[in-house]
Amino acid sequence: MRRLMVFGFLLAFALSGSSVWAQPNFVVIFCDDLGYGDLSCFGHPTIKTPHLDRMAHEGQKWTNFYVGASVCTPSRAALMTGRLPIRNGMMSAKRRVLFPNSNGGLPAEEKTIAEYLKTKSYATAAIGKWHLGHLPQYLPPNHGFDDYWGIPYSNDMDSQKGFPNYRTEARKDPNYFAPIEQYQVPIVHNLQEVEKPANQHTITQRYTDRAVQFIRDHQNEPFFVYLAHNLPHIPLYAGEKFLGNSPRGIYGDVVQEIDHGVGQILQTLRDLKLDEKTLVVFTSDNGPWLPFETHGGSAGLLREGKGTTFEGGMREPTIFWWPGTLQPGVQSEMGATMDLLPTFCSLAGVKPDPDRVLDGYDLSGLIRGETQTSPRDRVFYWREEELYAVRYGHYKLHFITSGCYGIGPAKEVLEKPELYNLSVDPSEKYNIAAENEEVVKFLTGVAHEHRKSLQPVENQLEK
Numbered sequence: 001m002r003r004l005m006v007f008g009f010l011l012a013f014a015l016s017g018s019s020v021w022a023q024p025n026f027v028v029i030f031c032d033d034l035g036y037g038d039l040s041c042f043g044h045p046t047i048k049t050p051h052l053d054r055m056a057h058e059g060q061k062w063t064n065f066y067v068g069a070s071v072c073t074p075s076r077a078a079l080m081t082g083r084l085p086i087r088n089g090m091m092s093a094k095r096r097v098l099f100p101n102s103n104g105g106l107p108a109e110e111k112t113i114a115e116y117l118k119t120k121s122y123a124t125a126a127i128g129k130w131h132l133g134h135l136p137q138y139l140p141p142n143h144g145f146d147d148y149w150g151i152p153y154s155n156d157m158d159s160q161k162g163f164p165n166y167r168t169e170a171r172k173d174p175n176y177f178a179p180i181e182q183y184q185v186p187i188v189h190n191l192q193e194v195e196k197p198a199n200q201h202t203i204t205q206r207y208t209d210r211a212v213q214f215i216r217d218h219q220n221e222p223f224f225v226y227l228a229h230n231l232p233h234i235p236l237y238a239g240e241k242f243l244g245n246s247p248r249g250i251y252g253d254v255v256q257e258i259d260h261g262v263g264q265i266l267q268t269l270r271d272l273k274l275d276e277k278t279l280v281v282f283t284s285d286n287g288p289w290l291p292f293e294t295h296g297g298s299a300g301l302l303r304e305g306k307g308t309t310f311e312g313g314m315r316e317p318t319i320f321w322w323p324g325t326l327q328p329g330v331q332s333e334m335g336a337t338m339d340l341l342p343t344f345c346s347l348a349g350v351k352p353d354p355d356r357v358l359d360g361y362d363l364s365g366l367i368r369g370e371t372q373t374s375p376r377d378r379v380f381y382w383r384e385e386e387l388y389a390v391r392y393g394h395y396k397l398h399f400i401t402s403g404c405y406g407i408g409p410a411k412e413v414l415e416k417p418e419l420y421n422l423s424v425d426p427s428e429k430y431n432i433a434a435e436n437e438e439v440v441k442f443l444t445g446v447a448h449e450h451r452k453s454l455q456p457v458e459n460q461l462e463k
């Protein structure tokens with residue numbers, strides 16, 4: 001009798017909610033060049049994102065969430081491996097990202113989120129932009145993904161001659177879109193090219209449809225979907241139903257189409273009764289590409305954008321959603337895309353290999369509400385192959401500053417580092433280094449210790 005009662009109790013406990021769900025599903029929706037200020041729930045006045053707003057309302061809006069680098073390739077390497085890209089050769093001063101003529105990519109010895117989750121029999125899909133190497137050995141099927149469908153590098157690559165200059169046209173018309181033939185970017189399914197040039201007018205909806213289908217097909221097993229939209233990176237394209245909808249111009253149409261897709265994915269999870277078993281994270285790879293003016297996004301109150309180590313380059317509009325587990329609200333503790341690997345591993349019961357340095361922190365305690373404090377107390381802002389700045393707590397110290405490539409301001413190795421208190425001055429306007437010598441000294445020491453943890457590696461972007 002007693003045994004039966006114990007069994008009954010255990011059964012009730014096992015069925016009582018998502019907190020005891022052994023293997024939650026994970027969905028990461030990763031945008032390209034979306035700025036901190038580009039969603040209505042992050043303050044945009046004319047872009048309407050009702051589905052992301054609802055996601056934030058039901059989940060958590062993260063206001064201090066970072067990426068590992070301010071441009072595509074290294075940022076994606078950081079998310080996928082939980083490591084700063086300086087550790088695996090995925091950042092360079094000569095070529096900041098991978099190009100169609102690159103021979104490098106994410107090294108085979110790096111272990112991705114998907115590879116870790118495969119050890120617990122997760123079904124894994126990568127949909128959208130990869131940008132961690134387009135040669136077969138670097139593509140998602142060789143990095144732990146069962147299925148891949150998307151573009152292998154940026155949507156503005158393999159640009160053809162004889163077409164109008166995008167920047168010039170974009171400046172003239174906030175609704176401009178380029179002929180798709182201008183960019184000979186292929187769609188690759190697993191290791192095979194299946195479309196060239198990619199029809200970018202329909203690509204956002206097709207990514208969403210594939211994510212929805214994958215979730216439906218794998219509803220009875222744990223899954224990980226990495227959905228990396230290649231928009232709103234320029235050139236901008238929106239589906240017919242979305243073109244002309246937003247007073248913000250085509251940039252707004254694009255973001256609203258992505259928002260619509262997020263709504264479809266979350267609704268699929270609700271319909272399949274997987275919402276309480278699935279952690280969904282929405283964020284972006286880097287800040288807005290400001291030289292494209294109205295065709296680039298907005299970092300809101302944050303300084304600068306893509307390519308820079310100011311907050312606008314590396315702090316992203318982020319939403320976590322996991323009904324029944326996450327306490328809804330605004331999360332102002334620090335987090336980063338690099339934290340997803342250790343966090344997902346922890347939630348799935350996987351132990352990351354002890355033989356490699358991880359730069360990510362396990363946020364599972366914060367997600368479950370067991371603690372109110374993030375284990376992440378610092379952020380390292382790398383650009384090219386140099387440490388430009390460090391954040392510890394509220395303080396951020398810049399050693400080197402530089403604007404977006406092409407438009408400046410030019411790189412400056414600061415004679416005296418600049419200190420900002422990001423809690424009272426999120427726009428990095430008021431340098432308080434002179435008044436806070438002890439803080440400057442402490443952060444300089446944190447940076448020094450961090451640099452000592454690095455080993456030289458082969459550069460993948462220069463191959």
Ligand code: MG
Nearest residue numbers: 032033072285
């Ligand atoms: Mg990007």
